[in-house]
Amino acid sequence: xxxxxxxxxxxxxxxxxxxxxxxxxxxxxxxxFSGEPVxxxxxxxxxxxxxxxxxxxxxxxxxxxxxxxxxxIMFTNRDCRHDTERFLETAFQVERSEEVPTxxxxxxxGEPLVYxxxxxxxxxxxxFVNDDDFVVQSSLKINSELDGAFVVSSGKNMGVFKGVxxxxxxxxxFRLDDYKAYIWTAHSRFPTNSQAWWGGAHPFCMLDWxxxxxxxxxxxxxxxxxxxxxxxxxxxxxxxxxxxxxVDLIMRRQKLPPEIFAKIVAPPLWEEIDRxxxxxxxxxxxxxxxYGGLLMNGPFSVVIANNNQMIALTDRIRLRPLTAxxxxxxxxxxxxxxxxxxxxxxxxNVWTPMGGMPVVGxxxxxxxxxxxxxxxxxxxxxxAEVAR
Amino acid sequence: MSSIITNSKVxxxxxxxxxxxxxxxxRSAVSIGAKHIxxxxxxxxxxxxxxLYEAADRKALDELEIEILGTPGNDxxxxxxxxxxxxxxxxxxxxxxxxxxxxxxxHGRAGDITGFSARGGEIFIRDDAGYRTGIHMKEFGSMxxxxxxxxxxxxxLGEYMAGGLIxxxxxxxxxxxxxxxxxxxxxxxxGAILVRGGLADYQLGNGVGVVNLxxxxxxxxxxxxxxxxxxxxxxxxQVNVDQFVKLAPLxxxxxxxxxxx
Numbered sequence: 001x002x003x004x005x006x007x008x009x010x011x012x013x014x015x016x017x018x019x020x021x022x023x024x025x026x027x028x029x030x031x032x033f034s035g036e037p038v039x040x041x042x043x044x045x046x047x048x049x050x051x052x053x054x055x056x057x058x059x060x061x062x063x064x065x066x067x068x069x070x071x072x073i074m075f076t077n078r079d080c081r082h083d084t085e086r087f088l089e090t091a092f093q094v095e096r097s098e099e100v101p102t103x104x105x106x107x108x109x110g111e112p113l114v115y116x117x118x119x120x121x122x123x124x125x126x127x128f129v130n131d132d133d134f135v136v137q138s139s140l141k142i143n144s145e146l147d148g149a150f151v152v153s154s155g156k157n158m159g160v161f162k163g164v165x166x167x168x169x170x171x172x173x174f175r176l177d178d179y180k181a182y183i184w185t186a187h188s189r190f191p192t193n194s195q196a197w198w199g200g201a202h203p204f205c206m207l208d209w210x211x212x213x214x215x216x217x218x219x220x221x222x223x224x225x226x227x228x229x230x231x232x233x234x235x236x237x238x239x240x241x242x243x244x245x246x247v248d249l250i251m252r253r254q255k256l257p258p259e260i261f262a263k264i265v266a267p268p269l270w271e272e273i274d275r276x277x278x279x280x281x282x283x284x285x286x287x288x289x290x291y292g293g294l295l296m297n298g299p300f301s302v303v304i305a306n307n308n309q310m311i312a313l314t315d316r317i318r319l320r321p322l323t324a325x326x327x328x329x330x331x332x333x334x335x336x337x338x339x340x341x342x343x344x345x346x347x348x349n350v351w352t353p354m355g356g357m358p359v360v361g362x363x364x365x366x367x368x369x370x371x372x373x374x375x376x377x378x379x380x381x382x383x384a385e386v387a388r
Numbered sequence: 389m390s391s392i393i394t395n396s397k398v399x400x401x402x403x404x405x406x407x408x409x410x411x412x413x414x415r416s417a418v419s420i421g422a423k424h425i426x427x428x429x430x431x432x433x434x435x436x437x438x439x440l441y442e443a444a445d446r447k448a449l450d451e452l453e454i455e456i457l458g459t460p461g462n463d464x465x466x467x468x469x470x471x472x473x474x475x476x477x478x479x480x481x482x483x484x485x486x487x488x489x490x491x492x493x494x495h496g497r498a499g500d501i502t503g504f505s506a507r508g509g510e511i512f513i514r515d516d517a518g519y520r521t522g523i524h525m526k527e528f529g530s531m532x533x534x535x536x537x538x539x540x541x542x543x544x545l546g547e548y549m550a551g552g553l554i555x556x557x558x559x560x561x562x563x564x565x566x567x568x569x570x571x572x573x574x575x576x577x578x579g580a581i582l583v584r585g586g587l588a589d590y591q592l593g594n595g596v597g598v599v600n601l602x603x604x605x606x607x608x609x610x611x612x613x614x615x616x617x618x619x620x621x622x623x624x625x626q627v628n629v630d631q632f633v634k635l636a637p638l639x640x641x642x643x644x645x646x647x648x649x
């Protein structure tokens with residue numbers, strides 16, 4: 001810890017003021033681009049992290065294997081790799097397996113082995129589940145039952161690269177300069193109340209859905225209890241894990257849109273619901289009844305992505321920063337506007353989304369600022385106009 | 389040092405400089421007599437304008453002008469005590485945090501908690517501002533911070549406000565559009581917010597009411613609206629004192645029931 005103190009606090013302040021940094025960049029035409037601007041943006045937010053975790057989610061990096069699930073798996077020892085590979089061979093057709101390329105990087109130590117496997121579930125017997133669910137169940141099984149093995153990402157044509165270090169160190173270590181992607185999300189970590197380790201770095205990923213998160217989910221216990229009743233297993237010692245499973249449950253399995261997801265995890269206050277039209281009131285009341293256990297309390301801002309979209313959201317009273325911007329075909333999300341301006345000095349739109357209002361960019365369509373920078377007051381009935 | 393000095397004018401290229409080095413360069417420039425400092429290529433460096441009190445005397449600090457090109461980082465002008473800062477661009481969170489005296493003029497928009505805990509001085513934002521503008525501003529004696537926002541802000545405007553004045557001009561709103569904020573003045577127990585533009589009473593927090601403008605409020609509006617027009621070269625003829633409502637706390641101790649024992 002002494003080295004860390006020297007590294008993070010060369011001026012020996014009483015207190016180091018930090019918080020996580022998140023960043024996302026998407027080309028809405030689906031064209032891949034180098035991560036160089038993403039690395040620069042993250043370096044510019046260095047004081048938001050402390051070198052105890054960083055990571056990137058890259059979309060569009062395995063076009064030659066786009067029909068296979070790309071499993072990125074982290075191993076803390078060799079035995080667990082053999083156990084995992086034995087399990088994979090029984091359940092999957094493994095098209096290709098290889099170590100994820102890395103290079104020796106100053107400041108990176110204690111690195112686990114990271115392998116990637118391009119797989120397809122084998123035809124199953126009587127207990128039929130669809131391929132996506134099978135991959136999720138297999139990932140949860142590896143994470144909870146195979147000691148020392150962790151599935152880092154499991155989507156098609158995408159991958160997560162993460163570990164303990166600053167973002168630029170993790171990028172260098174995993175040779176991310178060799179990749180091109182059409183969506184990049186990035187995280188720099190300042191762990192507050194959960195431990196720093198390679199598997200606990202962000203992004204968190206289920207299939208192709210990834211989450212980077214700044215803040216803390218003080219409702220973790222309640223959210224975890226809700227998720228465990230429907231079969232999710234929390235194994236990663238980090239609050240963000242519940243956000244990742246909520247994304248999987250609501251947006252992937254139940255196929256609800258991001259706008260509904262936002263109303264579940266960051267719902268409007270009851271007094272706002274009281275002012276809504278009858279239809280809206282019914283919807284919000286139903287969501288809060290059914291998904292009450294997924295209301296996420298505490299300060300958070302998140303960037304969520306999958307192969308088709310990139311979404312940003314903050315908690316309902318916006319206790320963590322987030323700026324959204326567009327330029328040409330590009331969509332940017334960042335903890336700090338300065339990092340966006342650094343890589344794109346000219347912007348078409350730049351705005352602060354309202355707490356609880358998602359900013360949704362899809363391949364083929366960029367978000368409009370007015371959809372998220374003010375609340376939809378059309379359904380609200382002003383009780384009295386007080387302005388003269 | 390990457391600065392050029394001519395006739396007490398200094399330019400600093402901030403590209404790639406960590407915030408500590410940039411602020412050290414500003415302090416050095418002030419200590420050798422700089423009166424006008426231009427910072428170019430600013431990209432997220434924090435605390436610009438902070439901690440200049442040992443670099444020059446009070447008079448010199450009151451006359452100091454800092455011009456920023458780019459996007460300054462969080463806590464711009466934190467503890468500012470005299471200088472004037474002009475930003476050609478947007479600012480991020482915590483602008484004017486606990487500022488004491490001086491002026492910050494932003495030719496753009498602001499992030500969250502603008503004027504956080506300010507004790508004095510003036511902040512002018514040309515466009516909109518984010519959440520919790522003016523949170524916990526305070527005043528004492530002749531010290532009275534002023535925050536002027538050209539457009540609208542987001543929720544919790546004037547949260548826990550204990551003093552000072554916030555003026556919201558509503559110039560970015562479309563005709564008939566309501567302001568973007570709700571929960572205005574939650575926990576407010578001093579000072580006042582003067583608002584022009586669409587407002588419904590559900591947007592006000594508990595314990596905040598609409599009261600009549602006093603003569604001193606009209607004087608403040610005349611003064612600061614004109615200054616806004618001058619700083620930003622905006623025609624403010626459309627802005628009329630009679631278009632404003634005044635929001636003020638209904639109690640000096642809104643949470644006495646909650647915290648009494």
